[in-house]
Amino acid sequence: MARTKNIYVCQECGYESPKWMGKCPNCNQWSTFVEELTTSKKTVTNLGNKTVTPVILESIDMDKEERISTGSKELDRVLGGGIVKGSLILVGGDPGIGKSTLLLQMCQNIGEDKFKILYVSGEESIRQIKMRADRLGVKTRNLFLVSETNMDLIEGTIKNSSPDLVIIDSIQTIYKEEITSAPGSVSQVREATSTLMRISKENNISIVIVGHVTKEGALAGPRVLEHMVDAVLYFEGQRHATYRVLRAVKNRFGSTNEIGVFEMQDNGLIEVQNPSELMLAGRPLNVSGSVVTCSMEGTRPMLVEVQALVSFTNFGMPRRTATGIDYNRVVLLMAVLEKKVGMQLISYDSYVNLAGGIKVNEPAIDLGIITAIASSFKDQVVDPHMVVFGEVGLTGEVRGINMAEKRVIEAAKMGFKSCVLPKANIKGIKKIDGIKIYGVENVNQALEIILK
Known part of the structure; x- marks a missing residue:
């Protein structure tokens, strides 16, 4: 005969408990346990000597994927x-x-x-x-x-x-x-x-x-x-x-x-x-704090605009805000700017936004974020026909990234005239007509070229 009993199940991870708990020990979420009624019935299945016949891998016909x-x-x-x-x-x-x-x-x-x-x-x-x-x-x-x-x-x-x-x-x-x-x-x-x-x-x-x-x-x-x-x-x-x-x-x-x-x-x-065209639609020209970078989504390069606004604050604790970008990554890159470039951002509020509302977590946009912050801090305009990308380390070095050539080709296709990227990627890029390539080893070299 079937018996019914009450159990408590976490709605986040499915953890079961005989009594209610405020915090789930499995997923550490609070107030997620809900009482459920279950029916328990013991059944015994006698399979005898029945077995399952295995199939040789090479015998499976997969000429065409359905x-x-x-x-x-x-x-x-x-x-x-x-x-x-x-x-x-x-x-x-x-x-x-x-x-x-x-x-x-x-x-x-x-x-x-x-x-x-x-x-x-x-x-x-x-x-x-x-x-x-x-x-x-x-x-x-x-x-x-x-x-x-x-x-x-x-x-x-x-x-x-x-x-x-x-x-x-x-x-x-x-x-x-x-x-x-x-x-x-x-x-x-x-x-x-x-x-x-x-x-x-x-x-x-x-x-x-x-x-x-x-x-x-x-x-x-x-x-x-x-x-x-x-x-x-x-x-x-x-x-x-x-x-x-x-x-x-x-x-x-x-x-x-x-x-x-x-x-x-x-x-x-x-x-x-063409997502790049959509993301760059309405991009302001000849204003500080606006930089175009390139992110890879799978095998597709996508140009996006990084915007930054750095303004003086009268409060003791400056505000940091990041939209569409990992907040901790932005704080890390600002620390690199302070330590390696000498920009005193301790008295300035900083707001960083990825235009269009898209979210990107790829490290290759690090150099674009740093350039946008530096451009707004110095109030210097970045060439609107320039694309900037590269991963930035804690010592201020610009590290190589993957699929650099595809990113440059996408930039040239969208009408950009110059590209700043890691020097380590220069050897793997063939000459592309209509775009000038600058290879940089660290953040200081990049800013010298970008913010002339």
């Missing part, structure tokens, strides 16, 4: 060339960022290739989905809609309809009747995802799951959710901004460094083929 093209070059780039058959993909993002819009537009492109798609919504009725589909111009006959939250009914629908692609929007609304906790709890999310993973692998059906995010920007639910799926995509961007960035943080079938850039318009999301 992928479904999404019809979007940016989305295919992030996925590694398209959706792999039988894969489980998790897409997360803030509310209203455009996750459902992106997936509906993907359905239109895939449906035109005669692939059968099942769209399961637990948040909207089929009429509401139809309204959004009409606005986005989605008219494919191969898209089937279901408004349901019961996992058992969804599983039966998938088996009966045999689609090529299934979209679950969202996993936090799906529940299994065997589990007494509320939809969106750790137990429900884990079991629903486990069921979807089994369906995907057994029937070779690609499934895309939409997940909510917490106020910290992480995917809601247990961390095991991200370990179970084959790919995790984050849809980033500010709601008041027009562009969106799709980033892969996990991908078993491709690179995790690629990003896709989209622009939100009235008729949906439009691909941005």
Whole structure:
């Protein structure tokens, strides 16, 4: 006979405890334990002498990787060339960022290739989905809609309809009747995802799951959710901004460094083929504190503008602010400026911003940050046709970076006339027409060239 008991489950990591605790000993988060009712039933399965026959690796035929093209070059780039058959993909993002819009537009492109798609919504009725589909111009006959939250009914629908692609929007609304906790709890999310993973692998059906995010920007639910799926995509961007960035943080079938850039318009999301042009649009010319640097996102170079504002403060503790850049990295680079260059920034507030709202953590933009701060401090204008990039160490040295030639080619393509980069990368760069290259070994040499 089944017995029921109460346990407390951490909503962040899934840690279980027989009693309530204020702080989770596993993830160290406070006030995350929620009471759940579980049913325990001992079952004994006698498998006898049954075994599983292993398969020789060389005998597996993989002449051509089975992928479904999404019809979007940016989305295919992030996925590694398209959706792999039988894969489980998790897409997360803030509310209203455009996750459902992106997936509906993907359905239109895939449906035109005669692939059968099942769209399961637990948040909207089929009429509401139809309204959004009409606005986005989605008219494919191969898209089937279901408004349901019961996992058992969804599983039966998938088996009966045999689609090529299934979209679950969202996993936090799906529940299994065997589990007494509320939809969106750790137990429900884990079991629903486990069921979807089994369906995907057994029937070779690609499934895309939409997940909510917490106020910290992480995917809601247990961390095991991200370990179970084959790919995790984050849809980033500010709601008041027009562009969106799709980033892969996990991908078993491709690179995790690629990003896709989209622009939100009235008729949906439009691909941005040249992100550098978008990031530099509206850039002010002949003003101090503005420098163009280059960041690599996977195999794609992207020019971005670093802005800095250094102003005198009357308070004893100067303020430091960084937007789109790691705050600790900015403080470190300012210490290098004070110690190695002699700039006394102790009495100045410093504000550093990556224009456009994009976030970059690559060390190659260090020299651009230092140049922007120095330009604002000295009130000297940096040549608007110059690109600056390189990693800066604590001793003030400018260290070599990867893919320097691709960055210079991108700068030349965008019309820039000169480029300041680490001297260690000069040998690996072929002569590129229309752009002059300066190699520097330390910060002092760089500032002498840039701030003449």
